[in-house]
Amino acid sequence: MLKRPRTDFWQVGIVPLLIEDVTACALQAARERITWLPGAGRWRYLADPFGLVRGDALHVFVEAFDYRTKRANIERHEFALADLTWRGHTTVLDKPFHLSYPQVFEHEGETWMVPESFQAGEIALYRAADDSLDHWERECALIGGVPGADASLIEYQGRWWMFYTLVGPGARDQRELHIAHSPMLAGPWEPLAGNPVRVSREGARPAGRPFIGRDGVLTLPVQDSSTGYGGATRLLRFPMLSPERVDIDAGAERLTGDLVSASHTAGLHTLSGCGAFTLIDVKRIDRSRGRQWLDMKRRVRRLLGG
Template identity: 40%
Template sequence: MSIFRTDIWRTGIVRAPIAAIRDVGSLAPFSIRWLPNPGSFCFLADPFGLWRDGKLHVFVEHYDYRTRKGIINLLILNGNLDVLEHGTVLSKPWHLSYPFVFEAEGETWMLPEAHRSGRLTLYRARRFPWTWEPVPEFLFPCAAIDATPVRVKDGWWMFYAPPFPKTERTTALRMARADSLMGPWEDMFPLPVRGDGGSSRMGGTPIVQENSITLPMQDCRDTYGGAVQLLRLSLPLADRPSFTMGPRLTAPLSANPFVEGMHTLSGAGDVTLIDTKQIVRNAPRRLLMDVRHRLSRI
């Protein structure tokens, strides 16, 4: 991460379901409620949400450049999208992000990105929404990045980016399969099913229909998280996945000055969660932060 530029993200709630955004192919027509960031050189990103008891529970990565580490925070909003509560639900010695939250088998689960821990860990809500416990019986072959599970007729699929080599974290999409959520999971193909920087890293919740799945993918060709590229995967799955390029979604002008990137599109009922980016160029302040961070680790 360069000291000459700082990526600051901001989370927004679009007042439209994710399928409507896909059909229109743009965020411009929709009203967006922007959530405040927690302070200077901190941001909220990677939002995923669930409605429960009339309240929207938004799980986000909270990142602080002073610690160079992300934790998972929760914001609880009412029906008018006003923030009622805000706090931390998951913090580890390693970086956490992409808190993919979903419901299955009568439980609520979270599958955050944590490749620096050396594994992919599934969490179960012991007391939703604040208390989560790791699930030791969940088995996955690698510390997958931005792992996104989908329930299909014949079991489960997992879309993810490999942790190594580093160059493939934004240029390789892999698919794994399991009969049950707990696994064991096995890669469906020996090679990545996609291999480009424009549509290979997951960026949100899939839209599942009878004959297709639409995948929100990050476009990282010009900058990390520059836009969300929608991919349509035809069903049933053939010998090799058949993808069709859909709309490319960019930060709307209403997000100004956070219009230099967008890398999450996640559905939550009648709303959709997004994040957009502002690039701040401020070498002296970032340099001081990085020096302090390095000294704190000595």
């Protein structure tokens, strides 16, 4: 008998909690006040949330993955800032390759996005073409010729810093943390000579926007995949970060899906601050046989050129 396939489904939530205040206890205490994004539909899920506050709205950008095509595009979900009423969603970036992890931020009067596009062999910068946040134009490649994933950027102490991982054999992307730096957002970006600066399945792949903690230390959410992909999130602190030296304090606390959800307890792999909110995603695992038929139909369509 064929083994039942494993299918991961993610759900995105808005936690009314400052990212600087996130702990396991704080997440659990906020559990009943989380606003969850609407369901994505059959064989789809939403994950990798990043946000922007504009006027009276919270804009949540997510990876929208479809198992029928095995790739994702980027959606924008809009919420009323006052009560988090959902106003609708729009697909804002769609390419012939997989897109995810849409880190969005503002800099020098423009709105930028650095989505994961490792299948295109680059880490690229996109710019919002208008104030609607629905149209984006590729500005440039920040780092080309590499299968970079989950690039997370921050301006810190007069320089731009990028934390990322590389997709490769042996689940390399789940255990390596790389860093690059630049005097300007558009580059030139220079990877550190000591990359990877951390190798550990317990916390290396970036899992959200870097931030400055209350103690002034740069902090990076990272995935803990020691129990499976995206099983939990940890916070890495960088007491020293310079082109010549990187000191890392790996926090022991694991942030898991069961802290915030009764149905999606198998993982929590994004933790992204946005104003007074922290955006998260949590995972459930499905083992129905419907996935086998779905994969078979996709292979047939490919063979037939459809």
